[in-house]
Amino acid sequence: MSNTSGKFIQSSLGKKLLMGLTGLFLISFLIVHCLLNSFIFLNDGGVMFNEGAQFMANNPIIRIMEIVLFFGLIAHAVQALVLTLQNNKARPIKYAVNNGNANSKWYSRSMGILGSLLLLFLVVHLSHFWIDTKAAQFNGTIAEHNTYLEMIEVFHNPINVAVYLLGVIALAYHLLHGFPSAFQTMGWNHPKYNGLIKKTGILFSIVVPMIFAAMPVAIFLGWIK
Amino acid sequence: MSGHMNLTLKVWRQKSDKENGKLVTYPVQNISPDMSFLEMFDVLNEQLITKGEQPIAFDHDCREGICGMCSMYINGRPHGPKRGVTTCQLHMRSFKDGDTIVVEPWRAAAFPVIKDLTVNRSAFDRVIAKGGFISVNVGNAQDANNIPIPKPDADAAFQAAACIGCGACVATCKNSSAMLFVSAKISQLALLPQGRVEATARVKNMVAQMDEEGFGNCTNTGACEVECPKGISLENIARMNREFFVANIKS
Numbered sequence: 001m002s003n004t005s006g007k008f009i010q011s012s013l014g015k016k017l018l019m020g021l022t023g024l025f026l027i028s029f030l031i032v033h034c035l036l037n038s039f040i041f042l043n044d045g046g047v048m049f050n051e052g053a054q055f056m057a058n059n060p061i062i063r064i065m066e067i068v069l070f071f072g073l074i075a076h077a078v079q080a081l082v083l084t085l086q087n088n089k090a091r092p093i094k095y096a097v098n099n100g101n102a103n104s105k106w107y108s109r110s111m112g113i114l115g116s117l118l119l120l121f122l123v124v125h126l127s128h129f130w131i132d133t134k135a136a137q138f139n140g141t142i143a144e145h146n147t148y149l150e151m152i153e154v155f156h157n158p159i160n161v162a163v164y165l166l167g168v169i170a171l172a173y174h175l176l177h178g179f180p181s182a183f184q185t186m187g188w189n190h191p192k193y194n195g196l197i198k199k200t201g202i203l204f205s206i207v208v209p210m211i212f213a214a215m216p217v218a219i220f221l222g223w224i225k
Numbered sequence: 226m227s228g229h230m231n232l233t234l235k236v237w238r239q240k241s242d243k244e245n246g247k248l249v250t251y252p253v254q255n256i257s258p259d260m261s262f263l264e265m266f267d268v269l270n271e272q273l274i275t276k277g278e279q280p281i282a283f284d285h286d287c288r289e290g291i292c293g294m295c296s297m298y299i300n301g302r303p304h305g306p307k308r309g310v311t312t313c314q315l316h317m318r319s320f321k322d323g324d325t326i327v328v329e330p331w332r333a334a335a336f337p338v339i340k341d342l343t344v345n346r347s348a349f350d351r352v353i354a355k356g357g358f359i360s361v362n363v364g365n366a367q368d369a370n371n372i373p374i375p376k377p378d379a380d381a382a383f384q385a386a387a388c389i390g391c392g393a394c395v396a397t398c399k400n401s402s403a404m405l406f407v408s409a410k411i412s413q414l415a416l417l418p419q420g421r422v423e424a425t426a427r428v429k430n431m432v433a434q435m436d437e438e439g440f441g442n443c444t445n446t447g448a449c450e451v452e453c454p455k456g457i458s459l460e461n462i463a464r465m466n467r468e469f470f471v472a473n474i475k476s
């Protein structure tokens with residue numbers, strides 16, 4: 001049997017691998033982001049939180065990881081677009097009647113929409129915090145930059161709180177499918193571990209978004225000052 | 226007769242792949258609950274022929290769930306509402322008197338409609354031709370246990386080999402992905418020593434042909450596993466992914 005295949009990364013499975021790897025990488029970022037932000041629950045007027053933020057802003061490894069994260073996210077979103085367009089082309093005529101709920105979950109079939117919502121949310125989110133922090137880094141005023149106060153201000157606006165809650169709901173459903181899906185994509189499917197992957201996925205997809213959601217809510221209600 | 230049903234069918238009619246099709250409504254009377262879905266279509270077709278109309282073209286052969294020919298997307302699901310059956314194994318008792326049943330062909334760019342409910346599934350044959358075989362003649366069946374094969378591997382290979390190539394996985398997948406089918410064919414050979422020899426080239430060639438045919442990309446919705454009449458498991462897709470990644474690292 002001679003080998004007649006083309007380039008790995010142009011193949012369906014190559015593209016899926018990139019999707020899974022970037023997805024897992026984004027999940028690992030999410031863990032760090034969630035842990036650091038949880039400093040606000042100490043309710044110490046932002047002392048620990050700002051120290052964490054300063055550390056992240058000054059650490060060279062984090063600076064490099066930020067660039068990797070940026071390109072990882074772009075790669076994930078671009079690949080998602082390519083895959084979604086190809087998949088739509090694979091069925092030019094749709095069914096008149098299609099009972100998807102009989103065999104799969106709505107959020108599993110809506111990863112493109114959930115991801116697009118996440119992308120929209122990220123634009124808003126980065127414009128709230130990241131741009132100001134970047135500006136401070138370039139102007140050399142990062143030492144005085146108080147991300148904590150900025151956050152308190154943003155989350156006193158009920159519209160912002162609503163936007164963040166919607167973003168977090170989209171994240172929860174994206175992860176509910178994405179977490180176990182990434183394992184399947186990597187080929188990690190084994191009867192001994194499937195239950196663990198599934199349970200961890202559900203727990204992760206609920207707990208992490210809940211912690212994120214608690215932040216704007218607690219600030220808005222004045223529990224955290 | 227008691228227990229017999231009157232139904233309204235909405236069936237996709239399309240003269241050829243060159244022409245547009247549409248759903249046409251046909252009432253059918255006096256259907257026995259013990260008929261198979263295909264027998265119900267035979268009754269309808271006899272009525273149509275008597276009236277001088279064109280009968281509805283639909284695929285079928287064995288009518289016992291082993292050949293994979295019968296297709297039909299019934300009320301939004303391939304092979305209808307029951308799990309683990311083909312359309313020929315679906316009985317009319319799965320429906321109620323007065324039901325409206327919508328019947329469409331498999332829908333995928335890679336499965337163009339030939340006529341009415343029949344689609345061209347030769348894309349599957351071309352995928353098989355790229356590697357769904359072993360190149361050498363291994364002779365007559367060996368005595369049992371001549372080649373030691375671990376029981377779990379033998380079982381998994383046997384389960385993968387149960388795939389009848391019906392295409393329900395493609396039909397139900399929101400991406401029209403053929404990965405359940407292709408992964409079953411790759412697995413049944415990759416798990417056994419005779420197939421192992423060519424596993425690297427096989428997985429690369431068959432995946433390349435699958436892409437070439439215009440099937441979509443799997444997003445792990447899991448719909449195929451639920452709708453597959455032979456219970457082919459998603460484990461096979463994970464195995465294909467592993468085989469493919471390793472094959473690309475090695476060569």
Ligand code: HEM
Pocket residue numbers: 016019020021022023024026027030073076077080081084111112114115116118119174177178179181182183185186443444445
């Ligand atoms: C930029 C916005 C995003 C878009 C447009 C997007 C879109 C998608 C799409 C279309 C899929 C494919 C579904 C599949 O293959 O199962 C996917 C998978 C995934 N996404 Fe996202 N996503 C985005 C952001 C994120 C974020 C922020 C995370 C994590 C924190 C994430 C984690 C994942 C994971 C783990 C998968 C599963 C990968 C796999 O199945 O191999 N995504 N995403």
Ligand code: SF4
Pocket residue numbers: 387388389390391392393394395405406409452453454455456457
């Ligand atoms: S995997 Fe199942 S649904 Fe797909 S072709 Fe084989 S038997 Fe049919």
Ligand code: FES
Pocket residue numbers: 284285286287288289290291292293294295311312313314
């Ligand atoms: S006609 Fe052979 S499987 Fe249905």
